[in-house]
Amino acid sequence: MNRLSFGWTLPAYSVLLYAFLYLPIVVIVLFAFDAKAIPGLPIDAFTTDWFSASLGDTRLVGSLLTSIRLALMAAVLSTALAMPAAMVLAWRPVRMKSLVLCLVLGPVVLPQLVLGLGLVVLFRAAPDLIGAPAIVLAHTTMTSSYATLMLYSRFLGFRRSYIEAAMNLGADEFTTFREVVLPLVAPSLIAVLLLAFTDAFGEFVVAWFLAGFTETLPIAIWTSLRQVISPKIYALSALVILVTLFVSVSAQVWILGQSRRECES
Amino acid sequence: MSAAHDIPRRRPLLRAALPAAGLLPLVLWQIVFFVVPVALIFGVSVWRTQSYRLIPAFTFDNYIAIFARPAIWRALLLSVETAAFVTVACAVLAFPVAYFIAKKAGRWRGLLLVAVIAPFWISIVMRVAAWRLLLGERGVINQVAMTLGLTDAPMSFLLYSPVSTAIGLIYAYLPLYVLPLYAAISNIHDNWIEAALDLNASPARTFFEVILPLSAPGLVVGAVFCFVFGLGEFVTPALLGGGKQLMFSQVIQDEFQRRLDWPSGAAMAVVLLVLVFAALALSMKWIRRASGETGL
Amino acid sequence: MTERSPNAVELRAVSKVYGASAAVRDVSMEIARGAFVTILGPSGCGKSTLLRMISGFVTPSSGDVLIDGVSVLGAAPYERDTAMVFQDYALFPHRTVAQNLAFGLRMRRIAKDEIARRVEAMLELVNLRGFGDRRVSQMSGGQAQRVALGRALIVRPAVLLLDEPLGALDLKLRKQMQAELKTIHRDLGLTFVAVTHDQEEALTLSDRIAVMNGGALEQFDTPENLYRRPATRFVADFVGNANLFDARIGGGGRVAADSLPLTLDLSAAQRGGRGEGTRVALVVRPETIAVGAAAPAHHDCRVEARVDEIMFSGAVQQITGHLPDGTRLTAHQSAALPAPERGATAIFSWPGQSVWLVDG
Numbered sequence: 001m002n003r004l005s006f007g008w009t010l011p012a013y014s015v016l017l018y019a020f021l022y023l024p025i026v027v028i029v030l031f032a033f034d035a036k037a038i039p040g041l042p043i044d045a046f047t048t049d050w051f052s053a054s055l056g057d058t059r060l061v062g063s064l065l066t067s068i069r070l071a072l073m074a075a076v077l078s079t080a081l082a083m084p085a086a087m088v089l090a091w092r093p094v095r096m097k098s099l100v101l102c103l104v105l106g107p108v109v110l111p112q113l114v115l116g117l118g119l120v121v122l123f124r125a126a127p128d129l130i131g132a133p134a135i136v137l138a139h140t141t142m143t144s145s146y147a148t149l150m151l152y153s154r155f156l157g158f159r160r161s162y163i164e165a166a167m168n169l170g171a172d173e174f175t176t177f178r179e180v181v182l183p184l185v186a187p188s189l190i191a192v193l194l195l196a197f198t199d200a201f202g203e204f205v206v207a208w209f210l211a212g213f214t215e216t217l218p219i220a221i222w223t224s225l226r227q228v229i230s231p232k233i234y235a236l237s238a239l240v241i242l243v244t245l246f247v248s249v250s251a252q253v254w255i256l257g258q259s260r261r262e263c264e265s
Numbered sequence: 266m267s268a269a270h271d272i273p274r275r276r277p278l279l280r281a282a283l284p285a286a287g288l289l290p291l292v293l294w295q296i297v298f299f300v301v302p303v304a305l306i307f308g309v310s311v312w313r314t315q316s317y318r319l320i321p322a323f324t325f326d327n328y329i330a331i332f333a334r335p336a337i338w339r340a341l342l343l344s345v346e347t348a349a350f351v352t353v354a355c356a357v358l359a360f361p362v363a364y365f366i367a368k369k370a371g372r373w374r375g376l377l378l379v380a381v382i383a384p385f386w387i388s389i390v391m392r393v394a395a396w397r398l399l400l401g402e403r404g405v406i407n408q409v410a411m412t413l414g415l416t417d418a419p420m421s422f423l424l425y426s427p428v429s430t431a432i433g434l435i436y437a438y439l440p441l442y443v444l445p446l447y448a449a450i451s452n453i454h455d456n457w458i459e460a461a462l463d464l465n466a467s468p469a470r471t472f473f474e475v476i477l478p479l480s481a482p483g484l485v486v487g488a489v490f491c492f493v494f495g496l497g498e499f500v501t502p503a504l505l506g507g508g509k510q511l512m513f514s515q516v517i518q519d520e521f522q523r524r525l526d527w528p529s530g531a532a533m534a535v536v537l538l539v540l541v542f543a544a545l546a547l548s549m550k551w552i553r554r555a556s557g558e559t560g561l
Numbered sequence: 562m563t564e565r566s567p568n569a570v571e572l573r574a575v576s577k578v579y580g581a582s583a584a585v586r587d588v589s590m591e592i593a594r595g596a597f598v599t600i601l602g603p604s605g606c607g608k609s610t611l612l613r614m615i616s617g618f619v620t621p622s623s624g625d626v627l628i629d630g631v632s633v634l635g636a637a638p639y640e641r642d643t644a645m646v647f648q649d650y651a652l653f654p655h656r657t658v659a660q661n662l663a664f665g666l667r668m669r670r671i672a673k674d675e676i677a678r679r680v681e682a683m684l685e686l687v688n689l690r691g692f693g694d695r696r697v698s699q700m701s702g703g704q705a706q707r708v709a710l711g712r713a714l715i716v717r718p719a720v721l722l723l724d725e726p727l728g729a730l731d732l733k734l735r736k737q738m739q740a741e742l743k744t745i746h747r748d749l750g751l752t753f754v755a756v757t758h759d760q761e762e763a764l765t766l767s768d769r770i771a772v773m774n775g776g777a778l779e780q781f782d783t784p785e786n787l788y789r790r791p792a793t794r795f796v797a798d799f800v801g802n803a804n805l806f807d808a809r810i811g812g813g814g815r816v817a818a819d820s821l822p823l824t825l826d827l828s829a830a831q832r833g834g835r836g837e838g839t840r841v842a843l844v845v846r847p848e849t850i851a852v853g854a855a856a857p858a859h860h861d862c863r864v865e866a867r868v869d870e871i872m873f874s875g876a877v878q879q880i881t882g883h884l885p886d887g888t889r890l891t892a893h894q895s896a897a898l899p900a901p902e903r904g905a906t907a908i909f910s911w912p913g914q915s916v917w918l919v920d921g
Contacts, residue, residue, distance in 0.1 A: 021440070
């Protein structure tokens with residue numbers, strides 16, 4: 001610890017900032033219990049009716065299930081694309097590596113709006129794909145960038161001697177992968193899957209452009225935000241937010257613990 | 266035969282092909298679904314429309330046309346201003362927290378860092394919906410302010426204005442700024458800060474001459490992300506900004522989807538891309554120069 | 562196969578070139594079956610590259626590698642009958658000690674009960690009985706070293722490769738493991754090839770040592786020959802301590818040192834067939850030098866030098882001195898002998914027959 005101490009100001013400020021970050025979340029969860037039809041302060045009566053109402057709303061639940069299904073596909077696809085590529089990038093000499101990295105990371109900095117519109121133009125050539133397939137393809141493009149980046153850094157930190165030891169003892173490339181690489185990177189792989197799922201699940205702009213008649217949860221919420229908002233939306237959002245927080249926090253804590261263990265060994 | 270040859274041999278050709286096979290699917294995917302769409306935007310931006318039909322051509326008329334419309338100029342300016350303001354605000358807001366997590370949080374730093382980033386993973390639409398509850402005329406902030414007697418009438422500028430857009434964007438990108446700042450600040454050795462204080466530098470001078478320059482890489486990386494994302498963000502201005510003062514992204518979307526003038530919308534998208542690219546190139550140049558100076 | 566090659570490993574003029582620089586240059590070596598060979602050299606001398614060529618992780622740019630008399634150039638690491646003990650041990654962290662030991666046997670599709678039997682025997686051999694179910698993260702440095710050794714030994718490889726095997730251990734543990742390694746080598750009769758930068762370790766462990774420098778093989782010989790009859794100036798200097806004096810071979814086998822007031826009569830064996838006029842360096846080991854007021858009778862090489870420093874280190878005292886022209890001398894002599902006075906002039910002397918010549 002250094003002597004440059006700010007007394008109580010730094011912790012106090014940090015508490016305020018965390019409050020700012022979690023205020024909207026608290027408000028949504030709070031209003032999900034508000035008995036009034038149009039939520040607002042003060043909250044006089046609490047109810048859990050909105051939760052059952054939202055889960056009974058077939059359209060809303062349908063969009064939730066659509067989102068889960070599509071995000072699951074995008075997460076699996078992007079991880080499947082990212083993992084072999086990250087391994088090659090981290091472990092093998094690759095010609096024009098910086099070009100490949102630019103290609104892989106481009107979707108991160110590209111405004112989603114522009115990617116979405118570009119895909120709209122592209123899918124004019126294949127109008128049958130508009131809807132669920134186009135959304136999965138687009139989300140895979142976006143999440144595979146993050147996935148590749150995260151797995152790339154994991155594989156960079158992977159001890160090469162584990163692989164050499166396995167091969168030296170008679171394991172071929174595929175056996176080495178199955179017996180040594182996969183079990184050791186499995187936690188990172190799961191974390192990447194979870195984060196890719198979360199990202200694809202919540203993405204709105206690109207999905208909206210390519211949706212056709214498909215309705216994901218963010219699209220359903222967007223549509224309802226343009227009308228009078230039913231508290232059902234807040235109830236469902238509250239549920240989704242809590243699950244999202246749980247998933248993303250546990251995925252990241254997992255990665256953190258993993259890297260810490262790697263440092264110790 | 267010795268034991269070695271009990272192990273089956275695999276063709277060396279397959280072994281040599283493995284790296285390419287690993288990389289190829291992702292590269293092909295990104296070419297089809299990332300490079301081609303961006304190229305298409307560039308392509309369409311020099312086409313023409315005639316009665317809502319696209320006609321291949323090579324004309325810069327779309328570019329000339331958009332710069333002839335003052336509404337588009339205003340939107341572009343508002344977007345750049347807002348993104349710049351959001352970037353500065355995020356830097357100022359994020360710095361103390363990043364410093365706190367990096368230097369003062371002890372064993373809690375991992376959890377605190379995760380807690381900063383966690384809201385980022387919640388769907389943007391839900392986060393923006395929450396801000397509507399907070400900022401509306403009958404929203405939480407106005408209700409509380411009126412109950413406390415801070416204001417008589419609800420503050421109407423809070424929602425459907427550039428202010429609300431800025432608040433929404435700051436909220437959205439603050440986590441993105443804390444992350445690189447945290448990384449930069451944790452790289453500053455406590456010894457260096459100690460040394461400055463031992464040499465009788467005041468805390469303020471220590472901050473400006475030691476801590477701030479050494480966290481510059483984090484500041485720059487965070488600024489780039491904040492600015493680039495803020496510039497192109499669509500959901501936040503669309504839901505919080507109202508329909509009076511449009512941001513550039515809203516104009517582009519409007520041009521594409523409502524007016525169905527793809528060439529004109531594509532030309533605007535290209536302008537946005539050029540701005541994004543310029544911001545990236547500038548920061549890359551700075552980072553390269555800075556890392557060249559320190560020899561890292 | 563009709564006749565088994567007597568050599569476990571044979572390197573034929575192997576080189577490895579990375580871009581413009583050569584990590585290994587034209588190295589040839591025959592390693593007899595059952596030998597304990599150490600490749601010794603400073604860091605960056607190419608010794609690890611050589612080891613990795615044998616294991617198959619590095620493909621030579623030219624030359625040939627033979628294991629058991631068969632070229633393995635096209636064979637992947639898992640197709641070669643070698644097993645390696647890694648510098649960082651590389652024990653699989655997601656496996657127990659027993660599972661680590663069993664790995665190589667599983668890859669060779671050996672029956673389960675046979676694997677269990679051999680794992681138990683190996684735990685016994687490396688003094689880890691009862692540790693089979695431990696996680697490798699629970700092992701101490703010395704224990705992890707034994708697991709790594711056992712994991713490689715259990716497959717009974719044609720060649721066991723050891724990459725700085727004791728480098729991560731502290732001095733006391735290292736001494737103990739050296740003795741164990743030597744015992745295991747003798748008991749199992751396997752071929753061991755180790756890489757180290759620690760010359761003392763190399764001298765203690767090996768039957769033969771390959772000294773490498775700058776990618777080239779300087780000398781491949783027994784420890785004793787390496788020490789007594791170094792082939793090059795580098796070997797003389799790197800293995801043990803040496804006083805090196807530039808000299809020239811004169812007429813009649815006489816050798817005149819440039820900076821010593823000495824002319825030596827050397828035998829033809831000592832001259833190694835070098836002709837008149839050849840530039841050479843005299844190698845005088847410090848322990849052959851006596852320092853005192855007078856020289857022992859059989860010490861026919863004598864110089865007078867001023868004593869600079871006397872360093873006492875237990876059984877031996879190291880005495881450094883210099884001649885009037887600045888040439889420095891180092892002597893090691895028993896601490897039981899009287900030490901000369903610092904700053905005084907003393908006679909440094911040694912027998913001429915203990916002198917060795919290397920090319921200057």
